[in-house]
Amino acid sequence: MEEDKVLCLxxxxxxxxxxxxxxxxxxxxxxxxxxLKAKKNVTKQEDEEEEAVPLLMVLSHPLQQCFRxxxxxxxxxxxxxxxxxPMSGMTPYEIIRARQLxxxxxxxxxxxxxxxxxxxxxxxxxxxxxxxxxSDCDWICLHIFRHLQKQMPDIPLRYIHFxxxxxxxxxxxxxxxxxxxxxxxxxxxxxVRSNIYMAMKAGVQHMLDWVQxxxxxxxxxxxxxxxxxxxxxxxxxRDSETRTxxxxxxxxxxxxxxxxxxxxxxxxxTFSGETxxxxxxxxxxxxxxxxxxxxEKGIALSLARKRQVMVPAIRVQTEQEQQANNxxxxxxxxx
Amino acid sequence: MSFxxxxxxxxxxxxxxxxxxxxxxxxxxxxxxxxxxxxxxxxxxxxxETKPFITNPKAVDTxxxxxxxxxxxxxxxxxxxxxxxxxxxxxxxxxxEINRMFGPKGSPExxxxxxxxxxxxxxxxxxxxxxxxxxxxxxxxxxxxxxAIAPDTCLVxxxxxxxxxxxxxxxxxxxxxxxxxxxxxxGVLRSNIFxxxxxxxxxxxxxxxxxxxxxxxxxxxxxxxxxxxxxxxxRDANGNIxAMVHPSLQDCDWEPLNPGDPMxxxxxxxxxxxxxxxxxxxxxxxxxxxxxxxxxxxITRRETLVASAIRKA
Numbered sequence: 001m002e003e004d005k006v007l008c009l010x011x012x013x014x015x016x017x018x019x020x021x022x023x024x025x026x027x028x029x030x031x032x033x034x035x036l037k038a039k040k041n042v043t044k045q046e047d048e049e050e051e052a053v054p055l056l057m058v059l060s061h062p063l064q065q066c067f068r069x070x071x072x073x074x075x076x077x078x079x080x081x082x083x084x085x086p087m088s089g090m091t092p093y094e095i096i097r098a099r100q101l102x103x104x105x106x107x108x109x110x111x112x113x114x115x116x117x118x119x120x121x122x123x124x125x126x127x128x129x130x131x132x133x134x135s136d137c138d139w140i141c142l143h144i145f146r147h148l149q150k151q152m153p154d155i156p157l158r159y160i161h162f163x164x165x166x167x168x169x170x171x172x173x174x175x176x177x178x179x180x181x182x183x184x185x186x187x188x189x190x191x192v193r194s195n196i197y198m199a200m201k202a203g204v205q206h207m208l209d210w211v212q213x214x215x216x217x218x219x220x221x222x223x224x225x226x227x228x229x230x231x232x233x234x235x236x237x238r239d240s241e242t243r244t245x246x247x248x249x250x251x252x253x254x255x256x257x258x259x260x261x262x263x264x265x266x267x268x269x270t271f272s273g274e275t276x277x278x279x280x281x282x283x284x285x286x287x288x289x290x291x292x293x294x295x296e297k298g299i300a301l302s303l304a305r306k307r308q309v310m311v312p313a314i315r316v317q318t319e320q321e322q323q324a325n326n327x328x329x330x331x332x333x334x335x
Numbered sequence: 336m337s338f339x340x341x342x343x344x345x346x347x348x349x350x351x352x353x354x355x356x357x358x359x360x361x362x363x364x365x366x367x368x369x370x371x372x373x374x375x376x377x378x379x380x381x382x383x384e385t386k387p388f389i390t391n392p393k394a395v396d397t398x399x400x401x402x403x404x405x406x407x408x409x410x411x412x413x414x415x416x417x418x419x420x421x422x423x424x425x426x427x428x429x430x431x432e433i434n435r436m437f438g439p440k441g442s443p444e445x446x447x448x449x450x451x452x453x454x455x456x457x458x459x460x461x462x463x464x465x466x467x468x469x470x471x472x473x474x475x476x477x478x479x480x481x482x483a484i485a486p487d488t489c490l491v492x493x494x495x496x497x498x499x500x501x502x503x504x505x506x507x508x509x510x511x512x513x514x515x516x517x518x519x520x521x522g523v524l525r526s527n528i529f530x531x532x533x534x535x536x537x538x539x540x541x542x543x544x545x546x547x548x549x550x551x552x553x554x555x556x557x558x559x560x561x562x563x564x565x566x567x568x569x570r571d572a573n574g575n576i577x578a579m580v581h582p583s584l585q586d587c588d589w590e591p592l593n594p595g596d597p598m599x600x601x602x603x604x605x606x607x608x609x610x611x612x613x614x615x616x617x618x619x620x621x622x623x624x625x626x627x628x629x630x631x632x633x634i635t636r637r638e639t640l641v642a643s644a645i646r647k648a
Contacts, residue, residue: 030576030602034603066627188521188623191622191623193579193585194581195585248529271370292523293522296398
């Protein structure tokens with residue numbers, strides 16, 4: 001491979017794995033607890049091995065008692081607006097917690113932010129394992145995804161992109177220089193299913209292995225990734241007065257995440273048995289079909305467009321390249 | 336004239352209730368009852384007053400299982416007679432109100448039949464819950480329902496274990512019937528689960544109408560799964576769960592679990608095996624609400640009950 005076609009990116013000096021951002025999404029809660037336990041139990045040997053990847057494990061919501069949130073959704077509290085501004089005695093618990101996490105892992109947008117945030121989530125939707133990011137050109141995240149695809153061929157894996165600017169990005173993973181949510185379903189909230197837990201554990205381990213390999217100087221070849229970019233949400237039909245839902249996800253759509261929904265395809269079944277159909281012009285890919293937490297957000301399902309993204313080859317910057325980069329960064333800041 | 340000797344006589348079931356929202360995040364019952372409160376045509380039967388009712392409206396509003404305590408454990412004699420009014424936990428107040436409206440529990444004025452609609456995250460399919468092996472009316476109704484929905488299945492769970500039995504919302508009635516349908520996550524409405532529950536209530540009400548019109552139901556045997564023990568998750572010294580339901584057991588409600596079969600899997604992948612001495616039938620496997628009740632699953636044993644013939648008095 002030609003050297004000048006390989007992108008050189010800064011070393012990932014610190015990675016954060018966060019669980020329990022939603023307190024009832026239990027795989028991440030248990031996984032981070034177990035990782036923290038394992039870290040405590042590691043005894044140092046005589047020829048000390050260097051820690052593979054400096055890893056911060058964070059239980060985002062330590063006071064949680066297995067609810068999604070206490071006052072407000074923590075995973076919507078990371079916009080620049082929410083992270084700044086005045087606080088009072090009435091400030092919701094999660095806004096305060098978001099600022100603590102921003103101090104710990106950020107500050108968001110600054111040179112000092114952790115290099116990579118992996119935020120662990122579960123969904124009641126039949127989505128398999130998804131990486132959810134704000135960028136379709138974050139080559140670190142895309143190469144991690146390609147690595148998971150190679151290492152976990154038996155698990156359905158998708159890459160989801162929300163086209164939201166950095167200013168408007170609202171979730172915990174946006175605090176790091178790179179970040180993604182690792183979303184795995186289906187799992188009911190408040191439950192840990194062993195197959196889902198083990199998939200998340202493997203996903204995190206493979207991600208950390210990749211980071212170590214990247215930092216050690218490996219080159220990762222170019223290749224294509226199917227990226228699902230969110231286009232729109234569809235809400236349930238609701239009663240105009242009470243706003244209660246008047247139909248359920250159609251049985252032919254239930255559990256069919258990422259199966260193409262064509263114009264005229266079934267969307268909902270009313271309680272009197274009528275089928276309501278998709279009226280859009282464009283066939284799109286549904287996901288987050290019947291996610292419990294989205295009823296209150298007015299989302300019955302989300303729809304995405306799929307396209308192939310060409311991911312360039314990458315490797316870690318050498319120390320020389322890193323220094324030159326830092327100098328350039330410093331002089332840019334001066335200007 | 337009765338065709339059967341020893342036909343048990345019961346009064347006509349004139350007052351029937353269908354409860355939803357006993358747990359505010361179990362959506363099939365909440366949705367069905369709200370539907371029927373708007374338009375009750377579907378649940379009306381000649382000669383029967385059928386009342387749909389949301390038992391825990393505050394929990395329904397917040398889409399949580401309960402506000403202060405589990406309503407479906409609240410109908411103890413102590414709670415039902417407790418003084419204190421507004422100072423009482425919300426669900427105790429609700430229990431007293433429901434006991435006034437549909438009871439009093441144990442009295443001749445109590446409702447004849449109450450159906451209490453529930454969902455579970457466990458893969459239990461449609462399950463009818465019986466509180467007494469001697470309730471021949473309920474046994475006959477459950478037999479009728481099972482025949483009516485065949486080849487689809489509906490199993491009967493009997494909980495009259497002196498320690499594990501609990502004081503349910505429906506226990507206010509002379510003939511309490513629990514209907515548990517899963518798997519469905521809390522807070523989610525799945526249309527197949529919703530329709531299955533709806534069909535069972537339809538058949539149950541048909542039975543009541545037939546009974547009231549004088550039909551005699553012959554003696555029959557009823558297979559039930561009787562609750563015998565509760566099994567908790569393995570926990571560490573701090574009470575934290577250290578293992579999950581094993582993938583071989585997950586979703587295998589009602590299937591035999593033999594001594595030596597995998598039961599739990601630790602977080603680092605080790606298997607913990609079932610150490611009992613005989614084959615049992617687990618259910619309520621990995622029900623979300625039972626983590627806090629120290630229950631990973633419930634052990635049941637298969638029994639065959641005999642229901643005597645019944646007809647109206």
